[in-house]
Amino acid sequence: MSAPEPFNAGEPALAADAGGTVTLVEGSTFCLSASTGDIQPGSTHGFYFRDARLLSRWELRVDGHAPHPLSVTGPEAFAARFVLRRPPKGGLADSTLLVVRERLVGDGLRETITLDNLGREATAVTLVLHVDGDFADLFAVKEGRVGGSSAEATAAGSDLLLRDRGDAARGLVVSATGDPLVAPGALSWRVVVPARGRWSTEIIASPRVADRRVEPQFRRGERVESSGPARKIKAWRRASTTVAADDPALTAVLRRTESDLGALQIHDPSRGGRPFVAAGAPWFMTLFGRDSLLTAWMTLPLDVGLALGTLQTLAEAQGRTTDPLTEEEPGRILHELRLGPDSGRVLGGNHYYGTADATPLFVALLAECLRWGADADAVRALLPAADAALAWVDRHGDRDGDGFVEYQRATDRGLLNQGWKDSFDGINHADGRLATGPIALCEVQGYVYAARLARAELAETFDDPATAARQRELAARLRERFAEAFWLPERGWYAVALDGGKAKVDALTSNAAHALWSGIALDEHAAVLVERLADASMDSGYGLRTLSAEMGAYNPMSYHNGSIWPHDTAIAVAGLLRYAHLPGAVELAERLAGGLLDAAGAFGGRLPELFCGFARDRFSPPVPYPTSCSPQAWASAAPLLLVRAFLGLEPDVPRREVALRPHVPARWGSLRLSELRLGQVVVDVSARGTDAELRGLPDSWRARVG
Structure with a gap:
């Protein structure tokens, strides 16, 4: 798999606020998450598009556990890098598996998850991304009036489809590389990362509005600094x-x-x-x-x-x-x-x-x-x-x-x-x-x-x-x-x-x-x-x-x-x-x-x-x-x-x-x-x-x- 792209579009800065919430924003798209990158259910976290929350859960688990956060940086308002590690094995103080989540928003969400094995022997890893949505209005989320998931989740080949039960024309398509096993509510991978080796997957969440897919401001495999949000900010700076x-x-x-x-x-x-x-x-x-x-x-x-x-x-x-x-x-x-x-x-x-x-x-x-x-x-x-x-x-x-x-x-x-x-x-x-x-x-x-x-x-x-x-x-x-x-x-x-x-x-x-x-x-x-x-x-x-x-x-x-x-x-x-x-x-x-x-x-x-x-x-x-x-x-x-x-x-x-x-x-x-x-x-x-x-x-x- 390819190495994670360099993240040098701007001067890195802490991306989390005093409450530990990380906010990414680009135009009418924004994402709120924990400092681990997780969108945690039951909170105001979410991936929002045009005043509606499309994703209410986006939680990564490594071998059944939440990875430990190390740092989070954001060179621009629309992108962040979450650096984590797999929890150490029992009786050990250190971990040998680095987990990096690189996120970009802009009329959609793209996340690259990279596993770096720093150990001397190959490691087996089970990676699960739990996904859900509620399609709730922004004010309903803010005021705590959301009753739970209203998404109908179905697997369609390598894609996970979320559809709003209250409006079938609204939805979200989640697709990923790395041959995931797709089931309603989750994408999972079972991989072996060689000693001193690296593995990665790229996941894209694309909104559907009026039963039409919204074109995101990025392409699969595109470097962050070449994406639409980056081009927009560069043009803004030039002008x-x-x-x-x-x-x-x-x-x-x-x-x-x-x-x-x-x-x-x-x-x-x-x-x-x-x-x-x-x-x-x-x-x-x-x-x-x-x-x-x-x-x-x-x-x-x-x-x-x-x-x-x-x-x-x-x-x-x-x-x-x-x-x-x-x-x-x-x-x-x-x-x-x-x-x-x-x-x-x-x-x-x-x-x-x-x-x-x-x-x-x-x-x-x-x-x-x-x-x-x-x-x-x-x-x-x-x-x-x-x-x-x-x-x-x-x-x-x-x-x-x-x-x-x-x-x-x-x-x-x-x-x-x-x-x-x-x-x-x-x-x-x-x-x-x-x-x-x-x-x-x-x-x-x-x-x-x-x-x-x-x-x-x-x-x-x-x-x-x-x-x-x-x-x-x-x-x-x-x-x-x-x-x-x-x-x-x-x-x-x-x-x-x-x-x-x-x-x-x-x-x-x-x-x-x-x-x-x-x-x-x-x-x-x-x-x-x-x-x-x-x-x-x-x-x-x-x-x-x-x-x-x-x-x-x-x-x-x-x-x-x-x-x-x-x-x-x-x-x-x-x-x-x-x-x-x-x-x-x-x-x-x-x-x-x-x-x-x-x-x-x-x-x-x-x-x-x-x-x-x-x-x-x-x-x-x-x-x-x-x-x-x-x-x-x-x-x-x-x-x-x-x-x-x-x-x-x-x-x-x-x-x-x-x-x-x-x-x-x-x-x-x-x-x-x-x-x-x-x-x-x-x-x-x-x-x-x-x-x-x-x-x-x-x-x-x-x-x-x-």
Whole structure:
């Protein structure tokens, strides 16, 4: 048999999370397993495809026993190598049989199992792979509502066929080399491995959807680095800006960021193959309005095409009618798209619109795309969608005509809270009481402010001065009303929301920092807010807490009430640097970014969706949150927002300008962006401290440095 292929596509890293679960992801395919490679029944482990779990058991036994794990590494997000050994024979301390499982996912699963006999005599081995499936919806697995196997298993020659009893058109075909004995539920081999010899088998699991086999992104016998997922990540890297720093820790995090964002991209053939980014593994491997938009925003320094593809995909799904069940409204941007077997019963349907923030973020990102060099005709084609989005803000988002966007779910099946803190208890008063709706979130008003300025800028670019003037006037009026309605002068921060009675929900939260990022905060308010955010009740030492430790609902182990979300901290850092002229803003930004990157190092270079908000001087390294997604899109993209913010990098391709206002932290040393594409122009950027250099800019362009 052939030797195992070299596994050198990227820098090896530990692939298991703190709970010992290994996550592999490629587009809409992902696999969760133990650190042995086993998919264990009765857990959330599984091989998932298009929001359904196809494999619920995939357990390897060597001579009737589970092999002992030695290590697990993953050079890319879609591949892993599990190194194990056969349990030693009775009375012996050592084993002479090495077992290596090499796994690759991409519209299917491929596993190569290699046995290396390190002993001086031939060894007989019985190898059994137990296989089962339940074809359960993703949410049913997550919520523990799976009753057991629903697969009908049959042997067909050298193939094992699994078919969904509830939908005969769905299934999975498992085939293997090495002449296995195939029986319902298992493939087995009885082999003799010569002294110092090697034996291997290759197993492929191929989904069937609508009674048609899905073509996997790999071929039998193909090296991992030649597979479809590897080619996709290589193309992504070739097209992307190279970002590096003298600080090796930051460089390693950025490398993992690039790999994970490439693996989380979905290229939908039905939409011309244009990319959008899934929200995160394991539970959100689909299009999310807010998550996908913010991730695309953060990823602009790497590739503007991802943002444009995300906008085009969301525009196609934009609300057209009014439907209380899905919360669709004309102009509203989708919250999430689901494809699983139960998708019609999840949050009212497979297209669910219950979010208050995605719609203004759509407009804001469209203008940002144009600044970063997106095709002007493609942006112009999306202006009707942007205008429909702002019409939603005016007609449906502002429920009571007070000038603010509020939310309240249409039925009891929708999300109770519809901002980024969308858990049921995510919005509360300083004393811990839950806010009652309709709720107007502070950060959403900032997003609307940014959206109006963005639409004004688009109008100016496309020679529509009347629209530009109207949107700028609306933005200015919103900023004034926001300052009056949300500022808490006796406390020194913005209310997280206005409740249904227009009372200020007065908890100190990270949401207030989003008002800095959007620019809606007045300077006099921002100066005080910087001091409040710098307090130890907010700065955990590993990032900004979602809720101050002095608030009544604070719980560092909660989802939204005291935990640390990397994207949230990165947005706060970007907001602080927008107000870099204020005392303490740059210092706090550096401290928060430094803590976040230290946390990334503790998590193997990959920032998770969130982690617990305990103080650094109490628990170091940071404490993981048990069900955190990893990789997760906006957490993966957060380091890119840090880089952009500390560079003060603001291109404006239509006006042929590039601004650089660097405040690069000393620990980073030199920060470099190579082959940054701004439309038809390619430039290199380097910065250290407050000094920067821009190379390759044509003479017809203007550079503003410092």
